[in-house]
Amino acid sequence: MPGLVRRPLVIWLLAALAVPVLLTAVLIPARAGTTEDDLRDRTVAALKARGIENAAVDFDGRDAKIVVPDAVDPAQVQEIAAAVEGVRSVRIEGASTPTPTPTATSAPAEESAVPAFEVGRTDRSIRVQAPVKSQAVKDAFSAEVEQLLGPDREYDDRTTIDPANGIADAATISALLRALAIGTGDASVRYDGDTVTLSGEVPDQATKATVGRAAAKAVPGAVVADQLQLPAPSKSTVSEPCRTFPTRLAEFSRQYKINFLSGTSIVNDASKPSVVRAAAVLKSCATARVEVAGHTDDLGSPATSLPLSERRAAAVKAELVRLGVNADRILAHGYGQAFPIASNATGAGRIANRRAELRVVQGN
Numbered sequence: 001m002p003g004l005v006r007r008p009l010v011i012w013l014l015a016a017l018a019v020p021v022l023l024t025a026v027l028i029p030a031r032a033g034t035t036e037d038d039l040r041d042r043t044v045a046a047l048k049a050r051g052i053e054n055a056a057v058d059f060d061g062r063d064a065k066i067v068v069p070d071a072v073d074p075a076q077v078q079e080i081a082a083a084v085e086g087v088r089s090v091r092i093e094g095a096s097t098p099t100p101t102p103t104a105t106s107a108p109a110e111e112s113a114v115p116a117f118e119v120g121r122t123d124r125s126i127r128v129q130a131p132v133k134s135q136a137v138k139d140a141f142s143a144e145v146e147q148l149l150g151p152d153r154e155y156d157d158r159t160t161i162d163p164a165n166g167i168a169d170a171a172t173i174s175a176l177l178r179a180l181a182i183g184t185g186d187a188s189v190r191y192d193g194d195t196v197t198l199s200g201e202v203p204d205q206a207t208k209a210t211v212g213r214a215a216a217k218a219v220p221g222a223v224v225a226d227q228l229q230l231p232a233p234s235k236s237t238v239s240e241p242c243r244t245f246p247t248r249l250a251e252f253s254r255q256y257k258i259n260f261l262s263g264t265s266i267v268n269d270a271s272k273p274s275v276v277r278a279a280a281v282l283k284s285c286a287t288a289r290v291e292v293a294g295h296t297d298d299l300g301s302p303a304t305s306l307p308l309s310e311r312r313a314a315a316v317k318a319e320l321v322r323l324g325v326n327a328d329r330i331l332a333h334g335y336g337q338a339f340p341i342a343s344n345a346t347g348a349g350r351i352a353n354r355r356a357e358l359r360v361v362q363g364n
Helices: 002-049 074-082 135-148 171-180 205-218 245-255 272-283 302-322 347-353
Strands: 056-060 063-068 089-094 117-121 125-129 154-157 187-191 195-201 223-229 290-294 330-334 356-360
Touching: 002 056, 002 063, 002 074, 063 074, 074 089, 117 171, 125 135, 125 171, 135 154, 135 171, 171 187, 171 205, 187 205, 195 205, 205 223, 245 272, 245 356, 272 302, 290 302, 302 330, 302 356
Parallel strands: 063 089, 125 154, 195 223, 290 330
Antiparallel strands: 056 063, 117 125, 117 187, 187 195, 290 356
16 A cells, blocks of 8 residues: 555656646747847848848857848947847858858947048039939938038039948038138138048138038047138228328318317308318218317306317317218217417407417327
8 A cells, every 4th residue: 555655656756747847848939939039120121221131140049140241340230239239159151152240249340431422512512422322312412512502502412322332321521611611711620541631711700611521530549730711810901091091181171271260169151162172071981980070269257168178179079070071980079278370469460379289190
């Protein structure tokens, strides 16, 4: 009886151990298949996102084998596939000859150098001359330029599609395009594989600095030769009327007098024609500034003569402004009886001293 009891217990124990083993044997292949399908789908999606459409992707567990067309860069495909989460190794084969590539555990391949390019602007166009990896990048450049074109410029599109060596992202030089769109005339940024050369003219120092920073960012580590020029300071050209203005004003003062009746500050009828001629001289040179100096004879006291002379200067200024001369160009000062031009002992002398004079303000 004791022997009969032990035998069923052993059989049940063996059965209990066998069930998990059988389940593992059934489930592992199913999961492996699911993992391969998932890795293949995500790898294909990653390649398509970078413009690579015709690669044949296969997986053995987590190890990828990818056959790429001849025009596609194997190093780029290997880098994209190795970056997919869960991929252990990548083997790249060309359409004709298999070409093994490093596994994902190897050091990542260096990014290819930026290809030679040139972007520039003239008064009539914005120019992009560069190889690009795909039509999508070419279209991105077109969209960028369309936003920058003014009414008088057109897009000079010299981009070519080169899947192996072209620029992969329009953002690489889009900042250069935006910086160069500022201003007029000719300016360009050219990269020959070693040196970034900036040439032409920019409107100001801020734009010059912006273009330089954008060039350095577009080609990290490259030598930047900044030959951009700022506009030469414009030489102020003095017109002939302004050049001769001091002489003509002095000649006016010799020929025409502005005098006042005793004790008054009113521009009388006899002096009004002189003021009209003075206004014509002033309006011939819109940048000249003058002083109207008021004077008196010595019949009054200095205490009353000074404010009277100031009122005379102000009256002449007001008349000139009424005749169309900008008030900011005229200073009015009174000097009382301090500067006579004739003897106050005679009536004629006192009339001459009751006057207003115009003279050029220094620094015009």
